[in-house]
Amino acid sequence: MTSPENTTTSLDRLREVAVEAARAANAHNTQPWELRPGTDRIEVGWRAEDALGPSDPAHRDLRLSLGTYVESLLIAAAEQGIAVDFELDLDTETRRVGRLRPAVWPYDTGFRTSDIAGRRVWRGAWKPQQVDTKAIGAAQETARAAGFRVAAISAVAARPLLVRAYHWFFGDPGIAEELMAWTRLSPRHPKYHSDGLNDVMLVLNRVERFLMGLLFSPAVYRALRPLGLPRLLTPLSSSATAGDGVVLVILGKGEDTAQEVAAGRLVTRLWLDLFRQGIYVHPQSHVIDCPRTVGDLAALCGAEDSERPLVFFRVGIPAVDPSLRPRHPRRDLPQQ
Ligand SMILES: Cc1cc2nc3c(=O)[nH]c(=O)nc-3n(C[C@H](O)[C@H](O)[C@H](O)COP(=O)(O)O)c2cc1C
Known part of the structure; x- marks a missing residue:
């Protein structure tokens, strides 16, 4: 020092x-x-x-x-x-x-x-290889020291909740509009190199990229939504729900929202520590936000009455080398 x-x-x-x-x-x-x-x-x-x-x-x-x-x-x-x-x-x-x-x-x-x-997020397919239980134990210990609890649940048990949450997510017109406002499907997008979610890190192939652009366009989305479009869109996220890996859920106590800032600091420490061990992370928020899944998730985690899930992230080993793909970009800092 x-x-x-x-x-x-x-x-x-x-x-x-x-x-x-x-x-x-x-x-x-x-x-x-x-x-x-x-x-x-x-x-x-x-x-x-x-x-x-x-x-x-x-x-x-x-x-x-x-x-x-x-x-x-x-x-x-x-x-x-x-x-x-x-x-x-x-x-x-x-x-x-x-x-x-x-x-x-x-x-x-x-x-x-x-x-x-x-560090970077991974949203692609996972190797069947299991994450070392020592790494999970260490994450749980780090969380405990910071006043939180990390529950480890199997991806298989979480899958039905994820699928239900994806239907809710893709079926909500406000969420769909916001997703598209922050999605950059092509390098021609004016903000492709500054912010938002790009096609590469969303791990979309050409067909999926085309389908996403088409199905989320306002007129098509409005027309197809009542006919079950959300169910059709869920397979776009199939790698997020497939496989038999591990999901870590950070649980906090009570309703105080300030603890979420501390939980975000913990997320960084956990993510960097896992990353050092070659373990990648995919957070998935909608399973906590979806009113039809958050209670079941809490039950899966064995949550006590005062506990609530704050962060849900899949951990594992990517099936392909993530470093071969360009990362999500960042904006230039404003001049002062
Ligand atoms: C609080 C939080 C929630 C997130 N939720 C999701 C999510 O629901 N789905 C997802 O694919 N990525 C999620 N992410 C990952 C971000 O989208 C990702 O960090 C961001 O796009 C920047 O990419 P990078 O982490 O590779 O730099 C989340 C990240 C954080 C910190």
Whole structure:
């Protein structure tokens, strides 16, 4: 660790690492975070236009994504010897999750910027190979230390819930519209290289790409939805529901939404640790958001009364090498 440094310097230097922190996982790749510099602190907030609506009805994913960003920022800052800490202070009115303040020492972490840079989501097919139970045990221990519980359930048991949740997801016109607003099916899309979900990381082949563009176009979607279109769309996500791997579910206690920011920080630590072991992650939020599956999911996890699922992610070994595909992009940072 490097020695403590001057207050203003540590905050000024945070901008240097903000680019690296922006590689944080975030729902729909909207990159909702915003750093708001002040004299003795930097607020971490979000931009209203990058917060999802119907696809994230409780804004749980928003708070989780801001947590993944904060953790990534602290890791990147620590590597540069920048001494800051994070104070959680959620305020919906001003769209703030908390603030970064100068600290005596850099954040204590075993992760490095290269871990943040290498991590990526995997939505493709999985090898039958099972994830080492030691890795799952370690994730459960890390979660316990952070005040959360990780339940490990089989993908086979979760599949009926996932399929039901996909029907709900694809059948909701607001969600479908939002999905298409953030999906970039071709490099010709003006925002293909800056944000959203691209065809490559959605692992769509040419036919699926064409079908997605066609079936989600407003007129076709409106006409076919009452005829059972959502069921037809679910196979687009077949690799997400297939196989006999493991799903990890992070459970929190009580209704306090601020804990979701802390859970997002935990997600980063778990994801980076798994990634170091060659284990990939696919979060799937709709099974928690869908009113017809969240209760069954809680029951599968053996949730106590006060516990609720916050994050659902499949873990495993990809069937093809993910590094051969371009990653989801990030926007350039705004000039200040
Ligand atoms: C809180 C949260 C929820 C997410 N939910 C989903 C999801 O439901 N389905 C999915 O395919 N990916 C999901 N993701 C993955 C993001 O879409 C992904 O992180 C983002 O597109 C950026 O890509 P990258 O992680 O490869 O950098 C989620 C990620 C986070 C942090």
